Amino acid sequence: MTQVNETRAVASRRILAGLSGLLAAAVSLTAAELAAAAVRPEAGPVVAVGGSAVDRTPAAVKDWAIRTFGEADKLVLQLGILGVLALCAVALGLLALRHRRAGAAGVLVFGAVGAAAALSRPDSASWTDALPSVAGALAGAAVLHVLAGRLTAPPADTPDTGAGWDRRGFLIAASAAAAASAGAGVAARVAAGARGGDAAASRDAVGLPRPASPAAAIPSGAALRVPGLQPFTTPNKDFYRVDTALVVPKVDAGAWRLRIHGTGVRTPLILTFRDLLERALVERDITLNCVSNEVGGPYVGNARWIGVPLAPLLREAGVRPPSRGGRADQLVSRSVDGMTIGTPVEDVMDGRDALLAVGMNGEPLPFDHGFPVRMVVPGLYGYVSACKWIEDIELTSFDAYDAYWVKRDWAREAPVKTQSRIDTPKPFARPGAGTVMVAGVAWAQHRGIDAVEVRVDDGPWRRAELAAEHTADTWRQWSFAWKATPGSHTLTVRATDRTGTTQTEKRTRTVPDGASGWHSVVVTVE
Numbered sequence: 001m002t003q004v005n006e007t008r009a010v011a012s013r014r015i016l017a018g019l020s021g022l023l024a025a026a027v028s029l030t031a032a033e034l035a036a037a038a039v040r041p042e043a044g045p046v047v048a049v050g051g052s053a054v055d056r057t058p059a060a061v062k063d064w065a066i067r068t069f070g071e072a073d074k075l076v077l078q079l080g081i082l083g084v085l086a087l088c089a090v091a092l093g094l095l096a097l098r099h100r101r102a103g104a105a106g107v108l109v110f111g112a113v114g115a116a117a118a119l120s121r122p123d124s125a126s127w128t129d130a131l132p133s134v135a136g137a138l139a140g141a142a143v144l145h146v147l148a149g150r151l152t153a154p155p156a157d158t159p160d161t162g163a164g165w166d167r168r169g170f171l172i173a174a175s176a177a178a179a180a181s182a183g184a185g186v187a188a189r190v191a192a193g194a195r196g197g198d199a200a201a202s203r204d205a206v207g208l209p210r211p212a213s214p215a216a217a218i219p220s221g222a223a224l225r226v227p228g229l230q231p232f233t234t235p236n237k238d239f240y241r242v243d244t245a246l247v248v249p250k251v252d253a254g255a256w257r258l259r260i261h262g263t264g265v266r267t268p269l270i271l272t273f274r275d276l277l278e279r280a281l282v283e284r285d286i287t288l289n290c291v292s293n294e295v296g297g298p299y300v301g302n303a304r305w306i307g308v309p310l311a312p313l314l315r316e317a318g319v320r321p322p323s324r325g326g327r328a329d330q331l332v333s334r335s336v337d338g339m340t341i342g343t344p345v346e347d348v349m350d351g352r353d354a355l356l357a358v359g360m361n362g363e364p365l366p367f368d369h370g371f372p373v374r375m376v377v378p379g380l381y382g383y384v385s386a387c388k389w390i391e392d393i394e395l396t397s398f399d400a401y402d403a404y405w406v407k408r409d410w411a412r413e414a415p416v417k418t419q420s421r422i423d424t425p426k427p428f429a430r431p432g433a434g435t436v437m438v439a440g441v442a443w444a445q446h447r448g449i450d451a452v453e454v455r456v457d458d459g460p461w462r463r464a465e466l467a468a469e470h471t472a473d474t475w476r477q478w479s480f481a482w483k484a485t486p487g488s489h490t491l492t493v494r495a496t497d498r499t500g501t502t503q504t505e506k507r508t509r510t511v512p513d514g515a516s517g518w519h520s521v522v523v524t525v526e
C-alpha cells in the first residue's frame with residue numbers, strides 16, 4: 001500500500017470509528033427509551049439526567065434560562081444533553097479503535113451516570129428506574145464492541161497485516177445497529193403512546209359536574225375592545241406553562257388518589273377523583289402568575305377554574321389554621337413528578353377561594369396544566385400555591401420543611417406583587433400621530449386594583465381608564481387615549497392596589513420573591 005493510501009485508510013477508519021460511537025449511542029438511547037416505556041417514561045436517561053440538571057440548577061441560572069429560552073428552555077436543555085452525548089460518543093468510538101474494551105467500558109460508565117440520575121430523582125420510587133439506563137448501556141457497549149472489532153479485524157480470507165479491516169462485516173453490523181435503533185425508537189413511541197392513552201381516555205371520560213356555586217358573570221365592562229390587548233379570559237392554548245417536567249405527567253384519573261395527612265390532621269383522608277367530583281364544586285375566575293415573570297413579561301393568565309374548596313376539606317380532616325391554634329403553618333403539596341410546593345395554611349383557610357381545581361375554562365384540566373387535579377390559591381405566586389398533578393398534601397411547619405424552590409434560594413412565602421403591563425402599543429411600534437390607544441392589564445390578586453396611571457416621557461402621571469372590576473382575584477384591564485405627537489416617546493405604567501400601595505419604581509430581579517418596577521415601552525410616532 002502506498003503512503004497516501006495508507007493515510008487515507010487510517011482517516012476513513014477513524015471516521016467510521018466515530019460513526020460507530022454514534023451508532024452505539026443511538027442504539028443505547030433508543031433501547032433505554034424502550035425500556036423506560038415499560039418501566040416509567042420519566043426513568044429514561046435523557047429525562048433523568050435532564051431532570052437532575054434542572055434540580056441542581058441555581059436560581060440565577062434557571063432565571064437566565066427562562067429569560068433566554070422562555071418556554072423552550074426544557075427543549076434546549078435536552079438538545080444540549082444530546083449534543084454533549086454525541087461528542088462523547090464520537091470520542092468513545094475513537095477510543096474503541098485503539099482499546100476495544102475501554103470503548104465499551106466507557107459506554108457502561110455513561111449508563112451508570114444515567115442510572116444514578118434516575119434513582120436520585122424525587123419521583124423515583126423503585127430500583128427498576130435504573131433498568132432503562134442499564135439496558136441501554138449494555139446494548140450500546142455490545143454494539144460498539146462489535147463495530148470496533150470489524151474495524152480492527154483483518155478482511156476475510158486475508159492474512160492480518162494490521163492495515164486491512166473487515167469492510168463487509170462492518171457494513172453488516174452497522175446496518176443492523178441502525179435498523180435496531182430505528183426499530184427500538186418506533187417501538188418506544190408506540191409503547192409510550194399506549195401508556196398515555198389510558199390517561200387520555202380517563203380525561204375524555206370526565207364529565208365536569210355543574211358547579212354548586214357558579215362564577216359571577218363577568219361584567220360587560222371588564223373586557224375592553226382594544227386591538228392588541230390580551231383577552232380578559234386567557235384561552236387554555238395560550239395559557240403560559242411553567243414547570244420542571246421534561247415529560248408532562250399523564251395521570252390516569254381512575255387510578256389517581258389524593259392523600260391529606262400530617263401535623264394536626266385528626267382524620268387523614270384519601271380521596272379519589274370521583275370523591276372530589278361528588279363534592280360541592282365552585283367555579284371561580286382567578287388570575288395566576290409566575291414569580292419568574294419579568295416586569296412586562298408573559299407568565300400571567302386568567303382562567304375560569306372549577307374545583308373543590310380546599311378549606312372545608314382541611315377542616316374535615318381536623319386541620320385548624322395557626323390563628324385558631326393549629327400546629328401546622330405550612331401546607332406542602334406534592335405532585336406525581338416529585339415537585340413540592342409550600343403554602344401558608346393561614347392563607348388557604350382565611351376564606352379566599354383556595355381550590356383543588358379539576359376544570360379550566362370549561363374543560364377538564366389540560367395535561368400541561370395539571371390533569372387531573374391541581375391547586376389554585378388567589379394572591380400567591382404559582383410556585384407557592386399552584387401544584388399541578390397533585391397527589392399528596394402534608395400539613396407541616398415552615399421551620400420543619402423547605403419545599404423545592406425554597407431549597408433553591410426562592411422565598412418561603414410569596415404573595416403576588418402589584419404589577420401592571422402595557423400590551424399595546426408594542427415596544428418599538430410606529431403608530432401614526434393623533435389618538436393612540438394605550439392599553440394593558442394590572443393585577444394584585446386578592447387585594448384588587450384601584451388605579452392605573454400612565455406617564456408619557458417625563459410628564460405627569462395621568463389616570464388611565466379602568467375596565468370594570470370582576471373580582472379582586474382577577475386582573476383588571478385599562479386603557480389610555482394618548483394624544484401622540486411625532487417623535488420617540490417612552491410610555492410607562494404603574495398600578496395602585498386596594499391597600500393604597502402604588503407599585504414601586506425600584507426594579508428588582510425575579511429572585512427571590514418576584515420582580516418589581518414599572519413597565520415601559522418605547523415607541524416612535526410617525
Ligand SMILES: Nc1nc2c(c(=O)[nH]1)N[C@H]1C(S)=C(S)[C@@H](COP(=O)(O)O)O[C@H]1N2
Pocket residue numbers: 239240241242243244245288289290291335336337339368369370381382383386387388389
Ligand atoms: N408539579 C408541578 N406543579 C407546578 C410547577 C411545577 O414545576 N411542577 N410549577 C409551578 C409554577 S412555578 C407555576 S408559575 C405554576 C404554573 O402553572 P401553569 O403551567 O398551569 O401556568 O405551576 C406551579 N405548579
Ligand SMILES: [Mo]
Pocket residue numbers: 242289290291292381382383
Ligand atoms: Mo412560577
